[in-house]
Structure formats: C-alpha cells, structure tokens
Amino acid sequence: MSKEPTILSIETSLDDTCAAVTRGTRVLSNIVSSQTRYHEEWGGTVPDIAKRLHKEWLPKVVALALKSAGNPNLSAIAVTIGPGLAPSLEQGIDFGKNLAISRKLPIIAVNHLEGHLLAPYAKTRRGTRGLTNPVYPALGFLISGGHTELVLMRGIGEYKLLGGTLDDAAGEAYDKVARMLLLGYPGGPILAEMAKSGKPIYRLPEPMTNRKDLNFSFSGLKTAARHFLERDLPADEEGKPALTKEFIQDFAASFQDAVFRHLMKRFRLAIELHSPHMILLGGGVVSNVALRKLARQTAKECALDVHIPYSKKLFTDNAAMIGVTASFKFARAEFTDPRSLDRLPNLNFPKSSAPL
C-alpha cells in the first residue's frame, strides 16, 4: 500500500449526493449532485425525497467519482456519519458499508464538521494549491447552514470547541430572511448577491452585544427582520408595503451588516483570548466574498494568515473534505468495524483525546 492512501469518500448528510476520490490530501475527483430543485417547491429539505434521491443517485455519483479519478486501486472507504438528517446519512453509510465489505476495504467514519474544518488542507490533483505549512494552535471558524462554531486546534484531531450558536446557524438565518424577502430557496447566496448593491440603512440589531463570550445567536435578528417587514416596510405609491428591488438590496445589506458585526466581534475576541498562529475558514457562508474580506482584514490586524479551501466547491457540502479528513485518520489507523457503523444525526464537534 502506498504511503498516501487513495480513499473513496461518500457524503450524504443533507440534500447533496456527493462522492470523491482523494490521495492523501490531494483531490482526484469531487462530484456533487445537488437535489435542490427537488426540494425547492417545499421551501426546505424533505427527508423522504432526500433519502429516495440519495439511494437512486449514489451508484451513479460514486461510479463517476471513480471514473474521473482514473479508477485507481482504493486503500479505504470513508463515509460521513453525522451530524445531519438521519434518513440521508443512512443512505451514504449503507452504500459505503456494502462497498467496503464487497471490496474488502477498511472503512473510516468521518464527522461532517471536522470535514468542513479541514477543507483548507485539500490540495489540487497536482498538489499545487491548499494549505502546506500549518502552524498551531490554529483557530478554526466554521460558518455553514447548520453550524456557526469557533474551534481551537492544537493539531489534526486535537480540538476544543470555543463557542457555537445557541439557536440558528448563520447560513440558516440567511436562508430564512431570504425567504421572508421571497428570494427563493436556498436564498442565502441570493440575499448575499442583493446585499452587494445595497446600503445598510435599516436598523437591525447586532445580536448579543451585552455578552462577551464566544457564542452566537441569530434567532433574535431573524425575528427583528420579520417584525420590521411586518410593521415598517416602506409603502408604495398606493400605500401598500413595497418589496422593491431597491428595498430588498438595502434590507439585505442591513441584515448582512448585523450578521458580520456579530461574527467578527466573536472572531476577534477568540483571537485575543487564544493567540492562534493561523486561521482556518470553512462552511458554505464562507462563499461570501465580503465576509472573507472582513475576516482577512481582522486577521491581518493581528498579523495572522487566513487559510480557506482552494475552490468554492470545497466550501459547501462535498465529499473531498471527508476524504481529506479520512486521510489523517488513515494515518492513525482509525478504522471502524462496518457492523458498528451507524448514523449520528446530532453528532457534535469531535473532542480531543487529551485536554487542550
């Protein structure tokens, strides 16, 4: 077996059917088949539809990932075991388990959150991009549709959760406010696009200004946005509430401004309290260019480098980040008995084996 394991990984935690092949931390293929259009009309992920589509699509998506990677000999199979939607996770786990048994390969169970955190370690097929010289301790900031977490990292597998959201995640708040503005599903990226042309002229409260800790909360801001839209929406010429493009742009910018202030205040505080040597950013909300700019600015003021995944596909849910995480587990021989492999929908951030 070569020093660098070649791993087929499967990720089906929500509504993207994903498979990838990685060699060490290099990405040989990364297939993401989005189910969005099937869930769109319901305004959210429907578990039964997600389950059926994962089952139907997995054989094709896995075959494509293997083919795009040149059908290499595999060293192991990796699967996401949680957190996520139970019926979705189940499909990926079953498929991975059966494949591992039939091909007599070891199986590696991966936490989706660790996958997002380690996505900046992913390198291109030729190894040209991606994080090469990590310096620890690192501060990881994971901002996605399901999580908003600050993690202190002393090395791979040595994590301490510093803070997380007390209610909604940042991406979830984007999606919900986008829905109030009738921007479609998932509306987060559309809202962010609208915000680019708007001015933050509406007063929406920055969350938790009276608390100086590393936790987040977005439900108050979401409620304030709803109240504003119900009560204070400017009227059109006929006196009816006007959801004009200009209003949506300014409202989106105002909402985003409050989200960014909240995120950046905690980010800066985490840097001050824990003096990291580098920053890792991951999760779907990191697709937001304005947010990345702010994070880089904050980190620069503290003389810190910010590392993000080398491609946009690695920010949102994908299987390559699962493969990269699995490669580190492979090196530590962290394999799971296929018979005890199970979905863990409420899985938290992996705890460190030694206290940090």
Ligand code: KG4
């Ligand atoms: O990481 P991800 O693909 O899924 C989870 O694990 O949750 O993140 C998806 C989230 C969605 O809530 C989506 O609205 C948000 O990321 N998102 C954005 C942007 N692009 C995606 N939020 C703000 N600005 C964006 N440009």
Ligand code: ZN
């Ligand atoms: Zn995710």
